[in-house]
Amino acid sequence: MIPALPSPLTRTDCLLLAATQRLVPIAEREEWLRSWQAELWHRSHQRCAHPAPDLFFGVLQDALWLRTETVSRTLTGTPSLCILLLVSLLLLATIPAIIAVGSLHAFTVVAFANLPRIAAESSLIVFVSLATAVTSLEENLSSPHRLRFRARLFLIAKMALILLLSWMLTADLAWPIHSFLPFTALILQSLSFVLFSLLGLRWSSLDSALRCQHCLCSLASPARVGRPSWNFLEFNGTELVCNHGHGHLSIPEIETSWRQSSVWVPAD
Amino acid sequence: MKPPRLSHSAALILKALSLGYCFGFDIMEATGLPSGTVYPALRRLERDELVVSRWESEADAVAAQRPARRYHEITHSGKAAILAATERYPLLARLLPEKHV
Numbered sequence: 001m002i003p004a005l006p007s008p009l010t011r012t013d014c015l016l017l018a019a020t021q022r023l024v025p026i027a028e029r030e031e032w033l034r035s036w037q038a039e040l041w042h043r044s045h046q047r048c049a050h051p052a053p054d055l056f057f058g059v060l061q062d063a064l065w066l067r068t069e070t071v072s073r074t075l076t077g078t079p080s081l082c083i084l085l086l087v088s089l090l091l092l093a094t095i096p097a098i099i100a101v102g103s104l105h106a107f108t109v110v111a112f113a114n115l116p117r118i119a120a121e122s123s124l125i126v127f128v129s130l131a132t133a134v135t136s137l138e139e140n141l142s143s144p145h146r147l148r149f150r151a152r153l154f155l156i157a158k159m160a161l162i163l164l165l166s167w168m169l170t171a172d173l174a175w176p177i178h179s180f181l182p183f184t185a186l187i188l189q190s191l192s193f194v195l196f197s198l199l200g201l202r203w204s205s206l207d208s209a210l211r212c213q214h215c216l217c218s219l220a221s222p223a224r225v226g227r228p229s230w231n232f233l234e235f236n237g238t239e240l241v242c243n244h245g246h247g248h249l250s251i252p253e254i255e256t257s258w259r260q261s262s263v264w265v266p267a268d
Numbered sequence: 269m270k271p272p273r274l275s276h277s278a279a280l281i282l283k284a285l286s287l288g289y290c291f292g293f294d295i296m297e298a299t300g301l302p303s304g305t306v307y308p309a310l311r312r313l314e315r316d317e318l319v320v321s322r323w324e325s326e327a328d329a330v331a332a333q334r335p336a337r338r339y340h341e342i343t344h345s346g347k348a349a350i351l352a353a354t355e356r357y358p359l360l361a362r363l364l365p366e367k368h369v
C-alpha cells in the first residue's frame with residue numbers, strides 16, 4: 001500500500017500519473033507510483049532559486065523503459081522471438097526482390113516458376129547439412145512425446161524459414177543482373193543459395209542444440225566445469241542452464257567413451 | 269571482471285551518485301540532464317547492479333513532513349565502473365561539485 005502524502009499533488013501531476021501508470025507492468029506499478037508521487041511532491045515543494053524541472057518526460061520514459069524491459073525479458077531467447085525475427089528478415093529480404101522484378105504479381109510468377117528448382121536444391125542441401133552436422137545431442141527419451149514433437153516442429157520451421165530467406169537473399173543478389181547477364185545470374189544464385197543455406201542450417205542446428213528441451217528457450221550462463229585432467233573419471237566441459245529452471249545441458253570438452261555427446265539433464 | 273563501458277550520461281549520473289547526490293530529482297539538478305535521461309539511466313544502472321536503491325524510512329519522512337524518498341547508492345562494481353569511466357572521460361571529475369549536506 002502506498003503511504004499518504006503530507007499534502008496532495010497538483011491536478012496536472014495526478015492526471016499525468018493516472019495516464020502513464022497503465023504503461024507500467026502491474027507487478028511494478030505500485031512501487032513506480034510511490035517513487036513518482038514522492039519525486040513530483042518534492043519537485044513542487046522545492047525551496048531553491050532554480051525553476052522546478054519538468055518531470056513529464058521522466059515519468060513517461062521511466063514507464064516506457066519498465067514496459068520494454070519487461071517485454072524484452074519475457075521474449076529474449078524464446079522460440080517465438082526466433083521465428084518472428086526470421087519471418088521479419090524474410091519479409092525485409094522480399095522487398096528488393098519485388099523491386100527488381102517490377103511488381104508483386106511478376107514476383108509471384110517468377111517465384112512459382114522457380115519452385116521445383118528450389119525444392120530440389122533445398123532437399124539436397126538439407127540432406128548434406130544433416131549428414132554433416134557437428135552437434136549431436138542424446139535425445140532425452142524420458143521427456144514427453146509432446147515436448148519432443150514441439151522441438152522437432154520448431155527445428156523444421158526454422159529450417160524452412162532459413163531456406164526461404166537464403167533463396168530470397170540470393171534473388172536480391174542475382175535478379176538485378178539477370179536481364180543483361182542471365183548465365184552469371186543463374187550461377188551466382190545457385191552458388192550463393194548453397195552457401196547461405198548451409199551456413200543458415202548449421203546455425204539452426206547449433207541454436208537448437210543450445211535450447212532447453214522443455215521450453216525451447218535459449219540456455220544461458222555457460223559455466224566451465226572440471227579440468228582436462230579429469231577426463232578419465234569425471235566430467236570436463238561446459239554447462240548451460242535454462243533460465244526457467246527446467247534443467248541444464250552438459251557439453252563435454254572432449255569426446256570420451258562414457259560421454260560422447262551433449263546431455264540434457266532435466267531438473268528434478 | 270572488467271567494468272562495463274558507460275555512456276557519458278550514465279557516467280555523469282554514476283559520478284553524481286558517488287558524490288552524494290542520491291535521488292533522481294537531486295541528480296537532475298546537479299548534472300543538468302533532463303528527466304527523460306536520468307530516470308531510465310538509473311533503472312539501467314540498477315539492473316546492471318552498479319547501483320542499488322532503498323526506501324527512506326517512513327518514520328524519518330513523517331518527521332520531516334514529506335513523503336519518503338527512494339535513495340540510490342553506488343555499489344562496489346559501480347565504484348569500479350566510475351573509476352574506469354573517469355579515465356575515459358577525464359573532465360567528468362570537474363563537472364560536478366561535491367554535495368554539501
